[in-house]
Amino acid sequence: MAPIRLELRRKNFPLLKRKSFLLVKLIAVAFAIFVFCEFLIYYLVIFQCNWPELKTPVHDKGQWIPEPVLKAMFLADTHLLGEVRGHWLDKLRREWQMERAFQTALWWLQPEVVFILGDVFDEGKWSSSQAWDDDVERFQKIFRHPQNVQLKVVAGNHDVGFHYQMSTYRVKRFEKAFKSEKLFSWKGINFVMVNSVALEGDGCSICSETEAELIKISHKLNCSRKLVPPSSRCGAEQALPSSAPVLLQHYPLYRTSDANCSGEDAAPPEERNIPFKEKYDVLSQEASHKLLWWLQPRLILSGHTHSACEVTHGDGVPEVSIPSFSWRNRNNPSFIMGSITSTDYSLSKCHLPLEDTVLATYCGAVVVLLALILAHFELLALPLLFGWNLLRKYKVM
Numbered sequence: 001m002a003p004i005r006l007e008l009r010r011k012n013f014p015l016l017k018r019k020s021f022l023l024v025k026l027i028a029v030a031f032a033i034f035v036f037c038e039f040l041i042y043y044l045v046i047f048q049c050n051w052p053e054l055k056t057p058v059h060d061k062g063q064w065i066p067e068p069v070l071k072a073m074f075l076a077d078t079h080l081l082g083e084v085r086g087h088w089l090d091k092l093r094r095e096w097q098m099e100r101a102f103q104t105a106l107w108w109l110q111p112e113v114v115f116i117l118g119d120v121f122d123e124g125k126w127s128s129s130q131a132w133d134d135d136v137e138r139f140q141k142i143f144r145h146p147q148n149v150q151l152k153v154v155a156g157n158h159d160v161g162f163h164y165q166m167s168t169y170r171v172k173r174f175e176k177a178f179k180s181e182k183l184f185s186w187k188g189i190n191f192v193m194v195n196s197v198a199l200e201g202d203g204c205s206i207c208s209e210t211e212a213e214l215i216k217i218s219h220k221l222n223c224s225r226k227l228v229p230p231s232s233r234c235g236a237e238q239a240l241p242s243s244a245p246v247l248l249q250h251y252p253l254y255r256t257s258d259a260n261c262s263g264e265d266a267a268p269p270e271e272r273n274i275p276f277k278e279k280y281d282v283l284s285q286e287a288s289h290k291l292l293w294w295l296q297p298r299l300i301l302s303g304h305t306h307s308a309c310e311v312t313h314g315d316g317v318p319e320v321s322i323p324s325f326s327w328r329n330r331n332n333p334s335f336i337m338g339s340i341t342s343t344d345y346s347l348s349k350c351h352l353p354l355e356d357t358v359l360a361t362y363c364g365a366v367v368v369l370l371a372l373i374l375a376h377f378e379l380l381a382l383p384l385l386f387g388w389n390l391l392r393k394y395k396v397m
Contacts, residue, residue: 026369033365038096041353042104049109049350054339067341070187073111075335076303077324079158080139082123083131094328099142101352106145109337113186114149117303117322118156118250124174125161136177153178155195156250156304163200163279171195171206183217188241188342192217192295196251199287200279218294221245243342247297250304252321253288253313254278261309265323265332281305292317299345306330320347327355
């Protein structure tokens with residue numbers, strides 16, 4: 001009896017060994033695909049991004065010296081899902097994508113400051129205090145950054161509500177969470193960050209306060225650039241850099257549509273000619289003229305449309321609309337990299353991995369795993385033979 005059992009064990013050992021080897025191969029392939037899709041692909045794509053070159057020397061005491069360059073990242077419309085409309089799988093997938101993209105970009109590009117141009121959250125306009133705190137905690141985890149990197153956030157309509165939903169409570173809650181600033185200066189560069197939702201122009205208390213603050217900022221900037229009469233009171237104001245500001249906001253300035261926008265991350269062709277609604281898709285013409293008049297910016301960056309666009313306003317002031325950073329809104333998210341000095345700037349775009357590429361890779365992996373299983377059990381030839389017979393039969397008919 002014992003010799004028979006020993007013989008059976010010897011016969012079963014190769015079969016067990018083959019099964020174990022198959023399992024190891026399947027696990028290895030699955031693990032490799034997972035690591036590629038969830039980690040490596042972000043490095044492979046973002047490694048192709050580099051800061052735009054900017055060489056604008058300054059004449060000082062008979063010598064040309066380079067100006068200090070500020071490396072700034074601009075992204076928009078992250079739309080972190082809330083407890084009402086946020087499916088757990090959607091949250092997990094899209095927030096992981098944004099976290100990996102942001103952390104990879106920080107590690108590789110090492111920006112000095114990051115600006116997020118509104119709609120950080122998807123449900124901030126109606127979330128409860130507890131839901132808001134939970135969303136802010138998730139945001140801080142996803143967009144964590146070292147102390148030497150500054151993070152500045154601008155309010156969007158999904159953060160504080162459209163004008164008819166906006167309240168002092170929601171605005172203050174947002175400003176407290178993100179330590180919001182209206183005016184930020186660094187390396188001789190002035191950034192003006194506007195709550196564009198409050199530029200309705202109907203005299204509401206929040207709108208009036210926002211306009212009053214912008215007028216004060218305008219006066220400070222004009223004093224620094226000596227664009228006011230000598231009789232104006234500028235001496236008591238804290239000196240600002242004398243450069244024209246960069247205007248940052250969520251809503252774009254007024255434009256009729258995206259008809260003149262182009263590029264792979266512009267709005268789809270069937271949507272570009274749809275007219276924009278003032279105070280909903282873009283700022284009103286009146287609010288746009290006021291901002292240009294008050295601040296006289298040299299560059300404007302905005303979000304909201306989820307698509308890329310470049311337009312020129314007034315006396316040649318360029319505006320760049322930044323696409324959404326999330327797969328939830330675009331198959332091809334991106335962000336803007338800016339090399340900025342007090343007198344010049346240069347922008348370039350950094351694309352993130354395509355969601356379709358990741359999904360196609362996973363589908364291809366499933367096919368490979370099935371092929372390995374069929375080959376192991378010597379069944380791979382059967383589907384091929386069946387297909388060949390069908391093809392021959394079809395030709396005969």
